[in-house]
Amino acid sequence: MKEKLQDLYNKNGTRKVLASLISILIGLVVGAIVVIAVGLSKDTITTQGMWDGVKLIFAGILSTGRNAAGVLTWGYNAQSLGNMLFRATPLIMTGLSVAVAYKTGLFNIGAPGQYLMGTMASLMIALSIPTSSVPAWLVWLLAFLGGCLAGALWGAIPGALKALLGINEVLACIMTNWLAANIVTWAFDVSNFKNMVENTKSGYVYKTSFNGVQTAKMGMDKLFPGSQVNGGILIAILVAILVYILINKTTLGYELKACGANRHAARYAGINDRRDIILSMAIAGALAGGGAALYWLAGNTEFYWSTYQSLPSAGFNGIPVALLAVNNPIGVIFTGIFMAMLDIVGVQLTGYTAYNEYITDVIISVIVYLSAFSLVIQMMLPKWKKKGGPNANAEPAAKTAPKPETEKGDKEA
Amino acid sequence: MDSEYIIEMLNIRKEFPGIVANDDITLQLKRGEIHALLGENGAGKSTLMSVLFGLYQPEKGVIKKNGEVVQIRDPNDATALHIGMVHQHFKLVDVFTVLDNIILGAEDTKCGFLQRKNARKKVQELSDKYHLAVDLDAKVEDISVGMQQRTEILKMLYRDNEILIFDEPTAVLTPQEIDELMDIMRGFAKEGKSILFITHKLNEIMAVSDRVTVLRKGRLVGTVNTKDTTKEALSAMMVGRPVQLEVHKGPAHPGKVILDVEHMTVPSKLHKNNAVKDVSFQVREGEIVCIAGIDGNGQTELIYGLSGLEKMSSGTITLDGKDLTKMSIHRRNLSGISHIPEDRHKHGLVLDDTLENNLVLQSYQDPRFQHMGFIRSSQVRDYALKIIDEYDVRSGQGPVTIARSMSGGNQQKAIIGREIDRGTPLLLAVQPTRGLDVGAIENVHAQLVAQRDAGKAVLLVSLELDEVMNLSDRILVMYEGEIVGELDPKKTTVQELGLYMSGAKRSGKGEA
Numbered sequence: 001m002k003e004k005l006q007d008l009y010n011k012n013g014t015r016k017v018l019a020s021l022i023s024i025l026i027g028l029v030v031g032a033i034v035v036i037a038v039g040l041s042k043d044t045i046t047t048q049g050m051w052d053g054v055k056l057i058f059a060g061i062l063s064t065g066r067n068a069a070g071v072l073t074w075g076y077n078a079q080s081l082g083n084m085l086f087r088a089t090p091l092i093m094t095g096l097s098v099a100v101a102y103k104t105g106l107f108n109i110g111a112p113g114q115y116l117m118g119t120m121a122s123l124m125i126a127l128s129i130p131t132s133s134v135p136a137w138l139v140w141l142l143a144f145l146g147g148c149l150a151g152a153l154w155g156a157i158p159g160a161l162k163a164l165l166g167i168n169e170v171l172a173c174i175m176t177n178w179l180a181a182n183i184v185t186w187a188f189d190v191s192n193f194k195n196m197v198e199n200t201k202s203g204y205v206y207k208t209s210f211n212g213v214q215t216a217k218m219g220m221d222k223l224f225p226g227s228q229v230n231g232g233i234l235i236a237i238l239v240a241i242l243v244y245i246l247i248n249k250t251t252l253g254y255e256l257k258a259c260g261a262n263r264h265a266a267r268y269a270g271i272n273d274r275r276d277i278i279l280s281m282a283i284a285g286a287l288a289g290g291g292a293a294l295y296w297l298a299g300n301t302e303f304y305w306s307t308y309q310s311l312p313s314a315g316f317n318g319i320p321v322a323l324l325a326v327n328n329p330i331g332v333i334f335t336g337i338f339m340a341m342l343d344i345v346g347v348q349l350t351g352y353t354a355y356n357e358y359i360t361d362v363i364i365s366v367i368v369y370l371s372a373f374s375l376v377i378q379m380m381l382p383k384w385k386k387k388g389g390p391n392a393n394a395e396p397a398a399k400t401a402p403k404p405e406t407e408k409g410d411k412e413a
Numbered sequence: 414m415d416s417e418y419i420i421e422m423l424n425i426r427k428e429f430p431g432i433v434a435n436d437d438i439t440l441q442l443k444r445g446e447i448h449a450l451l452g453e454n455g456a457g458k459s460t461l462m463s464v465l466f467g468l469y470q471p472e473k474g475v476i477k478k479n480g481e482v483v484q485i486r487d488p489n490d491a492t493a494l495h496i497g498m499v500h501q502h503f504k505l506v507d508v509f510t511v512l513d514n515i516i517l518g519a520e521d522t523k524c525g526f527l528q529r530k531n532a533r534k535k536v537q538e539l540s541d542k543y544h545l546a547v548d549l550d551a552k553v554e555d556i557s558v559g560m561q562q563r564t565e566i567l568k569m570l571y572r573d574n575e576i577l578i579f580d581e582p583t584a585v586l587t588p589q590e591i592d593e594l595m596d597i598m599r600g601f602a603k604e605g606k607s608i609l610f611i612t613h614k615l616n617e618i619m620a621v622s623d624r625v626t627v628l629r630k631g632r633l634v635g636t637v638n639t640k641d642t643t644k645e646a647l648s649a650m651m652v653g654r655p656v657q658l659e660v661h662k663g664p665a666h667p668g669k670v671i672l673d674v675e676h677m678t679v680p681s682k683l684h685k686n687n688a689v690k691d692v693s694f695q696v697r698e699g700e701i702v703c704i705a706g707i708d709g710n711g712q713t714e715l716i717y718g719l720s721g722l723e724k725m726s727s728g729t730i731t732l733d734g735k736d737l738t739k740m741s742i743h744r745r746n747l748s749g750i751s752h753i754p755e756d757r758h759k760h761g762l763v764l765d766d767t768l769e770n771n772l773v774l775q776s777y778q779d780p781r782f783q784h785m786g787f788i789r790s791s792q793v794r795d796y797a798l799k800i801i802d803e804y805d806v807r808s809g810q811g812p813v814t815i816a817r818s819m820s821g822g823n824q825q826k827a828i829i830g831r832e833i834d835r836g837t838p839l840l841l842a843v844q845p846t847r848g849l850d851v852g853a854i855e856n857v858h859a860q861l862v863a864q865r866d867a868g869k870a871v872l873l874v875s876l877e878l879d880e881v882m883n884l885s886d887r888i889l890v891m892y893e894g895e896i897v898g899e900l901d902p903k904k905t906t907v908q909e910l911g912l913y914m915s916g917a918k919r920s921g922k923g924e925a
Binding site: 255 | 760
């Protein structure tokens with residue numbers, strides 16, 4: 001039994017999962033410490049209040065509110081769980097987006113821009129094709145595909161710049177993000193999709209349900225009554241499985257991975273690395289755009305179109321989702337849901353305690369920091385092993401060049 | 414007490430996680446001798462020298478100088494003990510002059526200003542005394558590799574070192590430069606300086622050294638007097654079994670022309686000139702044609718031009734009657750080029766992927782290995798097992814071993830197996846034995862000869878003169894991007910080859 005555990009521990013995958021779990025745990029503990037620190041510095045927060053905050057941080061998703069006596073109650077909360085899954089849907093998609101690009105050695109920080117372009121395309125299609133003449137399910141499908149396509153095009157731009165001109169994709173992505181923010185603002189500003197019916201609100205677009213377009217519930221409303229969840233989460237999970245198959249079972253995935261792990265070797269083998277870089281970014285963009293479509297086509301949220309000063313957090317949060325999942329598409333399902341859970345916890349903190357939701361942002365940032373850090377440790381470990389301790393820092397560069405004596409290093413590893 | 418030995422390393426043990434790099438090694442260096450340190454890759458030569466130079470601390474053992482125990486904690490301690498080292502890859506600042514490089518770290522200053530005058534005088538004296546011709550005011554980036562090495566040697570002398578370590582000093586030199594270096598080393602020994610000479614070239618050991626210490630797998634095999642031993646005996650000590658030093662091959666039977674290159678010109682990435690200038694040659698089936706030359710004379714770019722990794726600016730390539738000039742790398746691969754690349758880590762392998770995935774790097778689109786775009790993993794596995802078996806590729810976990818964790822020799826075996834198994838009419842082999850030990854080299858040479866005998870055209874690029882002379886049926890010498898001579902290995906000598914390699918001699922024949 002012990003040997004089996006040792007074997008399991010020695011597996012690369014197990015270590016990655018462990019590293020992520022440790023990051024999460026430390027993140028939650030730090031969140032709890034922040035809660036206590038804030039509590040101690042504020043007179044208005046009692047010891048009981050601090051304790052409630054800590055409990056919510058670890059188990060907020062199972063909170064059912066406060067009873068008449070003002071004590072936190074716990075149990076199965078279908079609404080929270082359903083809302084968590086609803087919020088997880090776009091995070092899973094953007095997480096997949098970042099993960100796919102990463103497999104090809106690209107850092108897709110452009111997910112927010114792709115997400116925005118996907119938002120614009122899917123909303124415009126869903127609102128402009130009259131469901132009186134075209135069946136609503138077809139409009140939904142067109143809007144979803146349109147969102148994917150817009151994201152794909154937007155992702156392909158930094159991909160092409162990288163592949164053809166050698167421009168760093170991170171720079172190009174940052175530029176295209178803000179381009180997208182301004183294009184989307186302008187496009188809705190001159191459109192007639194602005195919500196004029198509820199005149200208490202300004203800067204919002206109609207919900208897609210205004211045109212009768214809504215993601216099918218696929219039974220999710222029965223499972224989680226009272227929540228916003230719909231079939232989108234099932235689609236996202238299906239997409240994650242498809243991405244997993246694409247990456248691990250197909251020749252295209254093989255090419256993308258080869259390009260990512262060693263572009264020189266891929267070129268040597270005759271793989272068209274330029275095409276693959278563009279393709280990888282297009283797929284990444286399609287996933288982010290599709291995530292936006294799944295979120296807005298739910299029909300129960302409205303889009304604030306005047307977005308030129310901010311980028312959607314769902315896009316950026318794809319990065320920690322992918323990082324925590326070590327870029328494994330199946331792992332992304334779980335880390336996406338986890339991130340959404342922190343969201344819900346934030347809401348619970350705001351609703352039931354004197355704390356606000358921003359504490360969960362602290363937790364998220366600590367986790368992101370640690371997950372990036374654990375990745376670094378994972379990368380450093382074999383090197384430390386190879387070099388034989390910190391003494392080796394003084395080793396002359398000659399020994400790291402690929403000349404005869406260096407082969408030793410490979411043997412040792 | 415005046416000891417016979419100037420430096421003694423007694424019972425040195427150095428461990429790295431999972432491996433003992435030096436296990437109870439004793440090396441005694443006499444005053445005024447040239448002592449060769451011989452061993453395969455990974456035998457522990459470099460580790461031992463790093464211990465002497467203060468880069469590593471040994472777990473056990475002591476170092477004595479003149480019979481007294483000394484502590485060498487870092488390279489500064491080593492310098493204080495007058496131990497100097499010429500590294501295999503020179504440690505010079507490219508944009509500094511030769512003089513500045515020599516005094517760097519041992520500068521004479523007055524009120525923070527460099528006092529170059531005295532330094533120049535001292536360096537000039539040393540240069541004259543030991544016939545180390547250098548241009549003190551030239552920038553390092555502009556001078557030849559040989560002069561760079563002389564600069565490194567002057568650096569050691571400037572610091573009054575009396576124990577000189579040379580780490581594979583001949584790898585980058587022409588035969589003539591090697592002879593000069595040997596003379597210089599003999600001169601040092603006569604002066605009473607002691608030399609440690611790390612190498613795996615047996616000819617040089619026999620030519621210049623007084624004694625040889627042989628290491629194998631981190632252990633001391635023994636120390637022998639050079640005049641009492643032979644090349645064969647030394648290689649057997651090094652590998653642990655008798656080794657075939659000469660390549661056994663019958664006469665070549667060249668058939669029709671397989672590869673026909675005409676007027677190939679490839680631009681350089683490093684400088685404005687073309688790296689390959691209007692080169693034309695042919696390779697026939699059933700022969701091994703070797704491109705010889707000193708590193709950096711356009712061999713790499715020539716191969717890149719052939720494989721498609723670099724675009725030619727003019728010229729044509731014809732393979733077996735097909736025009737490859739405009740084809741992509743992928744289509745050239747399919748049209749019949751196999752390529753054992755120069756840099757197996759950069760081009761040959763995806764190091765972080767598994768061995769089995771690496772073995773189908775070019776052929777993953779072959780219907781054998783995919784169906785409708787889905788990889789047939791069981792077929793890939795079977796194929797990997799076949800290659801592993803046929804080419805004796807050894808690895809920790811078989812097909813699922815991560816390529817990075819394999820030894821250099823086995824990585825190379827995997828690449829050679831993959832390329833040969835593709836069964837193409839042309840095989841490009843670029844420095845196929847680089848970094849391999851004697852036993853592995855023997856194996857690679859036998860494979861290449863077998864390919865030739867099977868009627869393949871083999872184009873070999875090698876920097877090793879022994880390999881060039883032993884393995885090839887025809888030699889094309891490249892110098893500054895041009896083919897300056899075509900030689901018959903049976904009729905030429907290493908010296909003549911060296912003259913062509915250094916540009917001192919050329920014939921119009923090869924360019925025809």
